[in-house]
Amino acid sequence: MVWGSRPLLRQYGNFMDNLRIYVKGGPGGMGHPRLGGEGGRGGDVWLVAKEKTTLKRIKDRFPQKRFVAGAGANSSIRALKGEKGTDCIVDVPLGISVISSDGKQIGELNKAGDLLLVAHGGLGGCSVTNFLPLKGQIQTVNLDLKLIADVGLVGFPNAGKSSLLSKISHAKPQIADYPFTTVKPELGKIMYPDYKQVSVADLPGLIEGAHANKGMGHKFLKHVERTKQLLFVVDISGFRLSSKTRFRTAFETVLLLTQELDLYNEQLRTKPALLAINKMDLPNAQGDLNELMKQLQNPQDSLHLVEKEMIPQSTIKFKDIIPISTHTEEGIEKLKNSIRKSLDEEAEKENENYQKEKLHILQTSEF
Incomplete structure (x- = not known):
C-alpha cells in the first residue's frame, strides 16, 4: 500500500x-x-x-x-x-x-x-x-x-518506537519502514506476572525544531508532560530524516532529543529517564554501541565533535541504558524489568517524601 x-x-x-x-x-x-x-x-x-x-x-x-x-x-x-x-x-x-x-x-x-x-x-x-x-x-x-501514561517513548521518526511498543505490550500500532508511521499517540500496557500494569505511550516522532512547533511539534511534546518517566529510543546506526537533512549519530540523536525537550519545557529534563538503544541486530552494532557508551559516560569529552547549537544546557543522566533489538527481541525482557524497577523506585521515593512531609506537619502543628 x-x-x-x-x-x-x-x-x-x-x-x-x-x-x-x-x-x-x-x-x-x-x-x-x-x-x-x-x-x-x-x-x-x-x-x-x-x-x-x-x-x-x-x-x-x-x-x-x-x-x-x-x-x-x-x-x-x-x-x-x-x-x-x-x-x-x-x-x-x-x-x-x-x-x-x-x-x-x-x-x-x-x-x-x-x-x-x-x-x-x-x-x-x-x-x-x-x-x-x-x-x-x-x-x-x-x-x-494530554495523555496520562507511566512511560512516554521519546525518539526521532523510524527509531523503532512503534515496534518496541508492540513487543512490550498488547498494543498494535501501525508499523512500517519509513518515517512518521505514527501520526497519532498509541497507548499500550505492559503486563507483569504479579498483575502489575504499566501504561506506555508511543508518541509521534520528534524532529529538530519540534520545540518551535515544527513538524508535529507541540502536538507531540504536550503529551510528554504528563508521563511519569521517559524512555528514549535511539537507532544505534544513527538517524537521517531525508536526503535534505544531515545525518546524526546515535550520540547526536540523544543530544538533540534532550535539547528539544529542554527548549519546550525545562521541567521535562527532570523526569526520570531510561535509554533503549535499538537495532542491535545490525552489522557493526556492537562497535557502535561501545563508542556510544564511552560518549555517554563522558559527554564533555565528545561535545567538541558536535555543532554548538546542538548541545543542550545539561545532559540527561539515564537511570539505565539497555541495548535492544525489536527484530530479534534481544534485551526486551531486560527493558521491561528496568521500566518496572525504575517506576517502583520513584514510587518509593514519593512515598518517603510524603511521609516526611506528613511528619513535618504533625511536628509543627499547634495541636
Whole structure:
C-alpha cells in the first residue's frame, strides 16, 4: 500500500486532542413578589472525567458542541421556593486541561470521577434581584487532552518506537519502514506476572525544531508532560530524516532529543529517564554501541565533535541504558524489568517524601 497524505490525515483525524465547546448555565426562575417567593436557581454545567471517553466521541455525539443546563422553576403559590434547574453533565476523557477563551486554565481532570464546574446557573428571582431571574454563565472553553501514561517513548521518526511498543505490550500500532508511521499517540500496557500494569505511550516522532512547533511539534511534546518517566529510543546506526537533512549519530540523536525537550519545557529534563538503544541486530552494532557508551559516560569529552547549537544546557543522566533489538527481541525482557524497577523506585521515593512531609506537619502543628 502506498501511503500518501490523505490516509495519514484521515488516520490522525480519528484522534482528537483538542475540542472547543460552548457551555451555558440555566437561567433562574421567576420570583413571586407578592408572596416573597424565590425562583429556583438555574442548573450548572459540569465536566466529569470518565474512562473510555474520547473527545471525538463527544464531537460525534454532540456535533453542535453546545451544552446548556436547565432553567430554574418559577416561584408559585404551590411552591414558593422554585426548584433548581437540571444540571448538565458532560463526560470527558482523563487528562483534560480546561482553558478559557482568554487562555487561562480553569482546571484539570486527571482521574476518573474528577468534577469541574464550567458554567454557573443564574440566580432565581428574589428580593435582592427585585424578583427577576438572572441569566446563567455563558462561555466557550477548550478541552485540551494530554495523555496520562507511566512511560512516554521519546525518539526521532523510524527509531523503532512503534515496534518496541508492540513487543512490550498488547498494543498494535501501525508499523512500517519509513518515517512518521505514527501520526497519532498509541497507548499500550505492559503486563507483569504479579498483575502489575504499566501504561506506555508511543508518541509521534520528534524532529529538530519540534520545540518551535515544527513538524508535529507541540502536538507531540504536550503529551510528554504528563508521563511519569521517559524512555528514549535511539537507532544505534544513527538517524537521517531525508536526503535534505544531515545525518546524526546515535550520540547526536540523544543530544538533540534532550535539547528539544529542554527548549519546550525545562521541567521535562527532570523526569526520570531510561535509554533503549535499538537495532542491535545490525552489522557493526556492537562497535557502535561501545563508542556510544564511552560518549555517554563522558559527554564533555565528545561535545567538541558536535555543532554548538546542538548541545543542550545539561545532559540527561539515564537511570539505565539497555541495548535492544525489536527484530530479534534481544534485551526486551531486560527493558521491561528496568521500566518496572525504575517506576517502583520513584514510587518509593514519593512515598518517603510524603511521609516526611506528613511528619513535618504533625511536628509543627499547634495541636
